[in-house]
Amino acid sequence: MKGFPAYASTWDKTWHYLFRIICCVVFIFLMFPILVIIPLSFNAGNLFTFTPEMLSLDPEGYSLRHYRNLFESPDWQVAMYNSFRIAPVATLVSVSLGTLAAIGLSQGHMPFKHPIMAILISPMIVPLIISAAGMFFFYSRIGLQGTYFGVVLAHAVLGVPFVIITVTATLSGFDKSLTRASASLGAGPVRTFFKVQMPLILPGVISGALFAFITSFDEVVIVLFVGSAKLKTLPWEMFSGLREQLSPTILAVATVLVSLSVILLTLVELLRRRSQRLRGLSS
């Protein structure tokens, strides 16, 4: 993109810049709301706008009180505790079952591959309120409603599509001759799996796990129906906070969650690159 070709007209040049401006505006649209809450969460007052003190960068205008509030309030503590108690276990379930299934699905001889795939991806597609209502009735019947185990199961199902998608994507570039080579060198299927297949698909598995984790960590509809007040998660607390009274503490929570997203995103990006390098698809 260095300079314009000789045949470019003024119109071409104008359009070129205009186009960049449009893209720039869209990027701002995407990022601005997320970025704007970060300074606001350090607001010393109880307002949701930039106070004059904040704009003049007066330290008086800033404070950590909303963060203090977040870490001192029992409600938010319970919510944090529950979120970190539910999401990892749900992730573990969806990743272990999902990885096995993805390996099975990527084998050439899998019968009914397509309809099965459609079923496994469906939790991502079916409107959450329908899944939530269905699970609410059914889990009540079998005594899982309002239990930790019930919420974990429900979240694990929601995480499944992400694991399937990322792991099958890694497997699609997988060179089958590697397993055959391993077998011909005398390794059993289990050994082959752990020594050859696993390291290669691991990046896909981990990024699937991160997707599953964030899905559970960010999920509110299911937890509202299948969970109970004792199992309040961060999103539940945020949801009721947003519905009731917009308190600045929510912005502090939001900032913490954005930081978490940045960390997860970085991890996924690093993994993606590693996977591409391992598979020789280096960019």
Add this chain to the structure above:
Amino acid sequence: MKRLTKLVAVTCSSLLLAGSAWAIDLTVVSWGGAYSASQVKAYHEPYMELNPDVNFIYDESAPEAVPKLRAMNEAGNLTWDLVDSIASDAIRLCDEGLAIEVDIDEMLPPAPDGTPASEDFGDLLVSDCIIPQIVYSTVAAYRTDVPEWEGRVPQDICAMFDLENFPGKRALEKRPINNMEWALLCAGVAKGDVYDVLETEEGQDLAFATLDKIKDETIWWSSAAEPRQQMADNEIKLGSSYNGRWFDLINVDGAPVEILWDAQVFDIDGWVIPVGLTPERQEAVVKFLHFATDTQRLADQAKFISYGPARMSSAPLVGKHETLGIEMGPHLPTDPDNAKNIFVYNFEWWADYRDDLDAKFQAWLAN
């Protein structure tokens, strides 16, 4: 005196039981926040002191209590022992056979002067399943600093529908209940005829036509905290909410707001006992209720939150607010000065027409 002996008897028996390793966990479902806190201070903590064998587990699921109880009942596995419920939900639970019908006089102690409990609660026993605790009211409030009103002060609920004298945004609850009645009152329907009129199609049209006048200027809330916030931000000049929210706004935040007690609508919050408890659990629950809904305990709750005790005999015992030091009596919806012109809400009627009118109300909003 009678009460005292009874209390002594209950205490003694509970102490005896405490010795016999008869510990029980009771899961009590309530609303959370300031309301639950006031209950814990007024009922649960004193009770646990008298009955060390009882341990309460608090669950804040009251907003979802009705569907969850129904699903639990369908499934036949009940995990709650006692549920706090507003009257209309209690009626629903009762109708669905999810709450047990209670014999108030048999279960609860009489007033200190010997008045049977059922008379002490009086008209508040709106369902066979509810044991009332508090009376709260949905009531209007207005800002006292609106320059456009040129010194005019809202005198009655019809100020809500009067854009000429009281211009500005207002907030009403996003449901037909209360709004339809107020609209009819201000369309000239006599108080006693409101529900008869509302049962007819013409009456409903009249109510909607009255609401139409302010539709563009109204912000509809679904959580009672919203109008409080909006009033504080001066986003609205008039609005309806629960009296406790307005109390906090005026006395805690010090906002220039007054409550317009005219045509306030009483609502009741009380306990319901779910169907399907084992006899031992039910007995433990009833024993707790015997204590927690007596005259003194109900009066105690008003120290922590500005809602009126449900027993008439509790009214003289209401004291000062625990932290604000304000005499609570005059701030309760049941205070005679505030209750000069109340609108009596017809629970039974709304149990019939709630779904029907809600659909019409939503359709009206969507147009």
Add this chain to the structure above:
Amino acid sequence: MTTDQVSLRRRVKRSLRIQKLRAFLLVAPLLLFVLLSFVGPIIDMLFRSVENQLVGDTLPRTVAILRAEEIDDNWQPGDRLFAALYIDLSIAADVKNHTRVASRLNYEKAGIASLFRSTGRKIRNIGSKEYEKLFVDLDKSWSTLDYWEDLVADLERQAALPVTTTAFRQWQQDHIGRGNDVSKLDPNNAFHVILLAELLASPADVIAGLAPLHRENLSAIMAIRDQFPPIEYRESFLEFSNKWADRDVWTTIKRYSPRLTEGYFLNAVDLKKGNDGVEARPEQERLYIKIFLRTFAMSIIITLTCFILGYPVAYFLAGLPTRYANLFLILVLLPFWTSLLVRTAAWKVLLQEQGVINDTLVFIGLIDHANRLAMINNQTGTIIAMTHILLPFMILPLFSVMKTIPPSFVRAARSLGATPLTAFLRIYFPQSLPGMGAGMVLVFILAIGYYITPELVGGNNGTFISNRIAYHISSSLNWGLGAALATILLAVVVILYWTYDRMVGIDNVKLG
């Protein structure tokens, strides 16, 4: 064919079968898990949209009579009907089922709930006190459940007095169904009324085959039959409430008596069962079609805005060298990874009347303080917030398709004399269509089922059908209607999912 060939083929087949089995066994645990904890529950819920046992099970005698009758303008509920209703409601009120069936019927006709509730309270007043007294005065055992149980068992053996026996058995069964201990109950005092009425209507020899004790007891009752006050069922019911004369109450019971009903589905599309089949609801009750249309219209707008905003960005990203593209892609992926509630909260902060955007506009003098823009709690708010939330789902598939379009094609077109616009429209755009289709269908599917964001920023006219489903599940308790609405929504989503699968293939879904 030699035997060797045959056995080789067999062995190949066998090994293939084993491979298939192994692949399937790997998938099976997850498939089972998803079927049991996700697909099963949803299908189970959908059945609620047609299920309707309650009315027929609770009021079997009333329903049987109503079914046989033609309810026209001149029809009046007769004494026989009220007598049947008396038996049904006496049992239902004893078991506390009457208000449940009333709640069900109240969804169809407002007013039935209180009618059943108040009648249930008073139904014991119909004759039963006097009857019970006369019975028990003759013999104390008439007040014990054991005696009734014994009598009913004997009657059943003789196939005599079926009305009494079925009523007694239904009463027992319904109590068991509600989890009550039958052995601890007192016999319902309506049984005395029912028994005498049936005895009077039966031939005298009906008790001939019974055990001597029962025969004696029943003859004793018959001997004092003149002392029993006659029961006027119709008058008694009309005294409780004149609504019992209302034909609509009876037609409602009749219409919603079958075990399976299409009523919820009709409701879900603003129709109802009328006298002459299905008819439209009155104008002011029509709600769901409106909300469905609104959901679709807003989803289309959201999809289009996503497309308009997403296409240039994807085009821009595709034109960058991979290293830079990955860098800019982070700007798309970060929102994608950020909590939905965080983003909704952010928009609430930005758009509200006392929010950042309004404050800025007031500050720079574009609008004055009194005329702040209402950008939230309405359709605008929902559209803005949802566009933001779903935009990455548009950009990512577009980008992955555009990456594969060789830039040389456009350059070739340009060198052959095409204007930039023509080159774009004729060469580039058609090649980006698959990505466009994938992105648009995906965004649309996700949009029509949205619940959280419309709930929080939708206000009065920006809510979706999902919000209405949630209302019926958690607030109105009209689970049948909620399930019917959910079924319709799910059907639309499944069709779109199928389309998506045909267009892109679900195995080609990419996440970042």
